[in-house]
Amino acid sequence: MYVARASGLHQLHPLTKVLTALCLLIAGLTLPGNWTSYCITLLIVFPLSAWGKVFPNLLHIVWIVSLPFAISVLLIQSLFWGAGTPIFEFWLFAPKVEGARYALISLGKIILVMSSFLLFSLTTRPDALMIALKQAGMPSSIAYIIVTTLQIVPSFQRKGATILDAQRSRGLETEGNLWVRARALVPIVLPLALGSLMEVEERAIAIEARAFNSHKAETSLIEIPDTQFQKNFRTVTLVAMPLLMIFGILWRL
Amino acid sequence: MAFINIQNLTYQYPTSKAPVLKNINLQIEQGEFVAIVGPNGAGKSTLCYALSGFVPHFFKGELSGSIEVAGRQSSQSTLSEWVLNVGLAFQNPFNQISGAKYTVFEEVAFGLENMGVPRTEMQVRVEAALQLTGIADLAQRSPYSLSGGQQQRVALTSILVMRPKLLVLDEPTSQLDPIGAREVFNTIRNMAKDGTTIVLVEHKVEWIANFADRVVALKAGQVLLEGKPSEALTSDLLAEQGFGLSRYTSTAREAKKQGLWKKDTLPVTLDEAVEGFKQ
Ligand SMILES: Nc1ncnc2c1ncn2[C@@H]1O[C@H](COP(=O)(O)OP(=O)(O)OP(=O)(O)O)[C@@H](O)[C@H]1O
Numbered sequence: 001m002y003v004a005r006a007s008g009l010h011q012l013h014p015l016t017k018v019l020t021a022l023c024l025l026i027a028g029l030t031l032p033g034n035w036t037s038y039c040i041t042l043l044i045v046f047p048l049s050a051w052g053k054v055f056p057n058l059l060h061i062v063w064i065v066s067l068p069f070a071i072s073v074l075l076i077q078s079l080f081w082g083a084g085t086p087i088f089e090f091w092l093f094a095p096k097v098e099g100a101r102y103a104l105i106s107l108g109k110i111i112l113v114m115s116s117f118l119l120f121s122l123t124t125r126p127d128a129l130m131i132a133l134k135q136a137g138m139p140s141s142i143a144y145i146i147v148t149t150l151q152i153v154p155s156f157q158r159k160g161a162t163i164l165d166a167q168r169s170r171g172l173e174t175e176g177n178l179w180v181r182a183r184a185l186v187p188i189v190l191p192l193a194l195g196s197l198m199e200v201e202e203r204a205i206a207i208e209a210r211a212f213n214s215h216k217a218e219t220s221l222i223e224i225p226d227t228q229f230q231k232n233f234r235t236v237t238l239v240a241m242p243l244l245m246i247f248g249i250l251w252r253l
Numbered sequence: 254m255a256f257i258n259i260q261n262l263t264y265q266y267p268t269s270k271a272p273v274l275k276n277i278n279l280q281i282e283q284g285e286f287v288a289i290v291g292p293n294g295a296g297k298s299t300l301c302y303a304l305s306g307f308v309p310h311f312f313k314g315e316l317s318g319s320i321e322v323a324g325r326q327s328s329q330s331t332l333s334e335w336v337l338n339v340g341l342a343f344q345n346p347f348n349q350i351s352g353a354k355y356t357v358f359e360e361v362a363f364g365l366e367n368m369g370v371p372r373t374e375m376q377v378r379v380e381a382a383l384q385l386t387g388i389a390d391l392a393q394r395s396p397y398s399l400s401g402g403q404q405q406r407v408a409l410t411s412i413l414v415m416r417p418k419l420l421v422l423d424e425p426t427s428q429l430d431p432i433g434a435r436e437v438f439n440t441i442r443n444m445a446k447d448g449t450t451i452v453l454v455e456h457k458v459e460w461i462a463n464f465a466d467r468v469v470a471l472k473a474g475q476v477l478l479e480g481k482p483s484e485a486l487t488s489d490l491l492a493e494q495g496f497g498l499s500r501y502t503s504t505a506r507e508a509k510k511q512g513l514w515k516k517d518t519l520p521v522t523l524d525e526a527v528e529g530f531k532q
């Protein structure tokens with residue numbers, strides 16, 4: 001997912017970015033106020049992504065992913081909201097203002113989660129993250145799993161597209177009404193799932209063959225610059241996160 | 254004492270009902286380039302896994318007999334020690350990309366990082382390995398942006414940069430074009446000359462005839478035949494047993510029946526066939 005750019009955000013230590021993203025996310029989800037998550041997204045995450053020169057990329061992905069979600073949540077919540085003020089009435093349908101409001105609030109949280117995750121994953125090289133996690137004392141196997149999981153999403157997309165093309169060339173209809181598309185999903189998702197099960201074994205063999213489990217002290221090809229300021233900043237975020245959570249819980253009591 | 258010594262090796266995967274390798278005996282000298290041939294399901298990949306320690310350390314299952322490489326018994330060693338001596342590259346290049354690296358250069362360095370090689374030495378070794386396999390121009394590309402053939406070369410480079418004493422290659426050129434395959438075979442040949450022992454599974458017998466020192470023919474988990482490529486690959490036995498052999502061999506065999514092929518030995522490669530038919 002990483003997008004190479006020359007920016008200050010790109011040059012920050014990976015853990016600084018992970019912790020910042022986590023902190024923003026927790027703040028958005030726990031601080032009081034229904035629209036806090038929107039505020040944090042618009043006032044902090046988006047500007048930061050602009051500093052990292054990845055704002056268009058971030059917006060694009062958020063838009064693609066959240067649009068179908070937004071539509072369905074809006075429809076469901078507003079149509080099936082019990083009592084409330086109807087926006088308009090049409091036959092059996094009477095969407096309620098309260099339902100739509102609730103949908104928008106939940107949507108804001110989803111958008112915050114996505115954009116803070118993207119903020120760091122678009123600007124952080126996976127290998128740099130892996131090295132940083134290991135240097136912070138995380139076992140290499142866990143660091144590896146985290147980092148490759150981040151990579152799997154794009155590789156799944158690519159493979160999905162390949163399988164889609166293959167199935168289309170065999171005459172599978174993938175365009176048309178909802179039913180046709182739903183049916184088309186089976187021959188696409190199935191090979192993807194089965195394939196990745198068998199892949200896991202081969203992947204494990206491949207990294208083992210490259211001495212992944214050798215118990216030697218590892219070295220790293222690239223150096224990850226860090227500063228005292230960032231170290232202090234990370235300590236602050238580490239303290240802030242539990243405090244935010246406690247505050248959020250107490251507020252709701 | 255041979256560099257590789259396999260004695261009475263019988264092996265069965267945990268889920269298979271019968272042994273997949275049956276009483277295999279095989280000795281290979283240091284610096285030898287041995288090719289393994291056999292029909293699908295013969296046990297070629299399983300033998301590769303046995304040499305590289307994954308059978309039985311990774312796959313478990315029942316193993317009897319012994320596997321010795323460079324004076325060490327596989328059963329007495331852990332997998333993580335074993336892989337430092339024995340390198341394995343296999344067919345599907347996509348699954349061999351670590352997924353944790355951003356450029357080909359770093360991908361190739363992954364094994365060295367795990368081995369704890371110091372940074373400056375690592376840089377030198379990665380560069381040399383990329384030169385050796387002819388992919389220096391791909392160094393800064395993302396491994397995911399490459400073609401299957403290019404990825405296959407990256408997978409091979411990533412293993413040989415670790416300088417194993419034994420290099421086990423399971424169909425490492427399946428996605429390469431003939432020019433790429435020739436380059437890779439030349440590289441492997443030169444490594445054998447420098448003392449690396451090579452065990453290679455390969456379907457394209459013409460490459461074997463040109464590059465390998467010896468052929469081991471496997472069928473149904475047993476060694477059917479072994480010998481010099483020019484003899485083994487033209488033997489009647491392998492032809493009768495349905496091994497995928499060179500079309501030049503079968504053409505000449507037919508021609509011989511009709512008296513059109515005068516030589517005693519049958520050809521494997523196009524050049525040998527042309528030369529023979531000229532006579
Ligand atoms: N992980 C496994 N678990 C159980 N059985 C296996 C496993 N891998 C292979 N086998 C079985 O072992 C036998 C030999 O398989 P192997 O992959 O070694 O053959 P091969 O000679 O490499 O074939 P191919 O030319 O298709 O690559 C086959 O019958 C196969 O079904």
Ligand SMILES: [Mg+2]
Nearest residue numbers: 297298299423
């Ligand atoms: Mg095989």
